[in-house]
Amino acid sequence: MEKKETVDPAVVDMLEVARSQGISTPFDRGRAVKPCPIGQEGNCCRQCFMGPCRFVGKVEVGVCGATRETIQARNLARMIAGGAASHSDHGRNMAFTLLAVAEGKAPGFEIKDERKLKRVAGFMGIETKERTNNEIALDVAKTALGEWGKQTGELIYLKRAPAKRQAIWRKLGIAPRGIDREIVECMHRTHMGTDQDAENILNHALCTSLVDGWGGSMLATDISDILFGTPVPVAATSNFGALKQDEVNVVVHGHEPTLAEMLVIESTNPEVIAYAQSKGAKGVNLVGMCCSGNEILARRGVPIVGNFMQQELAIASGAVEAMVVDYQCIMQGIVEAASKLHTRVITTSRKAKITGATHIEFEDEKGPEIARLILRTAIDQFPNRKDVHIPDYLDRLIVGFSHEYIAYMQGGVYRESFRPFNDAVMQGRIRGAAGVVGCNNAHSVHDEAHINLVKEFIKNDVLVVTTGCNAVACAKHGLLTPEVMRYAGPGLSEICETLGIPPILHLGSCVDNSRILTILSQCATEGGLGEDISDLPVVGVAPEWMSEKALSIGAYFVASGVYTIFGVGSPVEGCQPTVEMISKGWEEKVGGKLEFETDWRKMLEKGLAHIDLKRKLLKIEEYNPTKYAKSSNYIPGDAYSWETLQTGAYSRGGAK
Ligand code: NFS
Ligand code: SF4
Secondary structure, three states: OOOOOEOOHHHHHHHHHHHHOOOOOHHHHHHHOOOOHHHHOOOEEOOOOOOOEEOOOOOOEOOOOOEHHHHHHHHHHHHHHHHHHHHHHHHHHHHHHHHHHHOOOOOOOOOOOHHHHHHHHHHOOOOOOOOOHHHHHHHHHHHHHHHHHOOOOOOHHHHHOOHHHHHHHHHHOOOOOOHHHHHHHHHHHOOOOOOOOHHHHHHHHHHHHHHHHHHHHHHHHHHHHHHHOOOOOEEEEEOHHHOOOOOEEEEEEEOOOHHHHHHHHHOOOHHHHHHHHHOOOOOEEEEEEHHHHHHHHHHHOOOEEEOHHHHHHHHHOOOEEEEEEOOOOOOOHHHHHHHOOOOEEEEOEOOEOOOOOEEOOOOHHHHHHHHHHHHHHHHOOHHHOOOOOOOOOOEEEEEOOOHHHHHHOOOHHHHOOOHHHHHHHHHOOOOEEEEEOOOOOOOOOEOHHHHHHHHHHHHOOEEEEEEHHHHHHHHHOOOOOHHHHHHOOHHHHHHHHHHOOOOEEEEEOOOOHHHHHHHHHHHHHHOOOOOOHHHOOEEEEEOOOOOHHHHHHHHHHHHOOOEEEEOOOOOOOOOHHHHHHHHHHHHHHHOOOEEEOOOHHHHHHHHHHHHHHHHHHHOOOOOOOOOOOOOOOOOOOOOOOHHHHHHOOOOOOOOO
16 A cells, blocks of 8 residues: 555645646655665764765764764754754844844834743843833844853753752853854864763754854744744634635745735735735735744744745745745755646745746845835746645634743733643642654655644643744644634643633744743742753653754753753664663653654654653642543534544535
């Protein structure tokens, strides 16, 4: 039997369309390009040109004498550095945009969230009294930028972690000094002939990941909130049905919210709409993909069309006039796909061009002008449309659960806290929490592990927070709606009902995993659930990971004290001592461990067992699923049933 490719029926539909047009997708390329079995297990070193040294057969050391442990640790550390660099460089861009806004050099942008600006200024020790927003923002931007170039001391945001956690980092010598410094040092240490003690390399890998979670990503989230608003719940839609038959469709794909926000504003500009009408379209329909998509979804309710594996498929619909990309997670294959149709791929960052794409570089100084130029370029393609195939799949959802909002909804303006959540966990109404996040991978069944894990967690009274491509998978499967609470366990659904929240909370893009760190810190210091993140009954899962960024996120969760499970396969599979170092070894050092598990059922089992173990260690009420009666009398809606959610064959419609 053919291997199942996806659990999303809209993707099944579009795969057929793409194949009939000879458009290549990662689903097909994933079959054609098999991973090298040596490299896949981490058993290949290519750090110098005496190699690449392949550790196969009787080979136990490389030409330089490096051991398997050393090269495995180096490979993993370099992947983490790659991920940390990507998130952090994104954060740097955000800081430069804030600087430009504060200096009055970024027309069209403004400080949207004054409260957040002041809160961030508070973290940074910046005076806010009797100062204008721009004055405060100037200092915030400069202080933030200083975090990249800092050589000594510690990252400012480390003090947002529980005191016990900070002490662990300092004792182990992994409290990061500056963002760029630790990433550069990681590249240096892993150069041929430098750090050749696997444990020492892996300690620094943890330090490198911390500059992502508590540095670049946290700053990216904070500054995005200052500039574009801290997310609050908003209703939206998802999947291919969000593309419109009679409008110019522009897919915004990548990671930064800056240009995406400007496109949202300019797509409603009467001049732009009039231009679209002059070409026979009703208007401009903006939709998102991957994390730029998550950013404008969470803040503006802009529909999200799909996750990582769906980029070429969106183009294959024949309804996309332009796919506008910045950086990260963009398949080069989109240019080839676009060349078969009328779609223009528009690259916008000087850091990320793609051969064959149209390059329109974004600059903060000319935001509205460039956004209009991009939209006009898209509109010009509308008359060139040929066959259009928009699958009739559209799901509705509620997104926008920032950590600020989650605290707010547990007590309002005057009493916001995590007390209700902590109490519910202590009573055993909520068993624990899971952060289910991360990519899709061409070697997994698309969205299958994502969806099944999330559903099983809530059924077992585990509250789920989600970001990135998992969040998009949940969106497309109707899992981000309040109705889903009727399928949650009795205790969890009771709490969700009381608080008025869905049991699966969309927290944003992948840099917004930093919001999870903030939430965990707040839970740990709220009282009743220990004193440190590692005391909490929580687990992190990336069931379909593929990117270096995912590894960096996983490592900073571990370094922050969270048991983290990755799916698909292990990049250190080929060396048992390294496997032990990052699981048992890291657990002894920082209280969190990293494990790889291919079967989602086992990930669930391990996750629940860990949650129960932490409950036991906290000496709180033993979790008993039958203790609380189901209180679903007031939960509305019959749109979804558990069985149909299981198969993915739920009703959709109204796409046009
Ligand atoms: Ni995260 Fe977002 Fe998706 Fe993975 Fe890529 S889009 S930053 S890396 S693939 S979740
Ligand atoms: Fe081989 Fe050592 Fe060079 Fe790696 S650094 S390629 S193990 S000689």
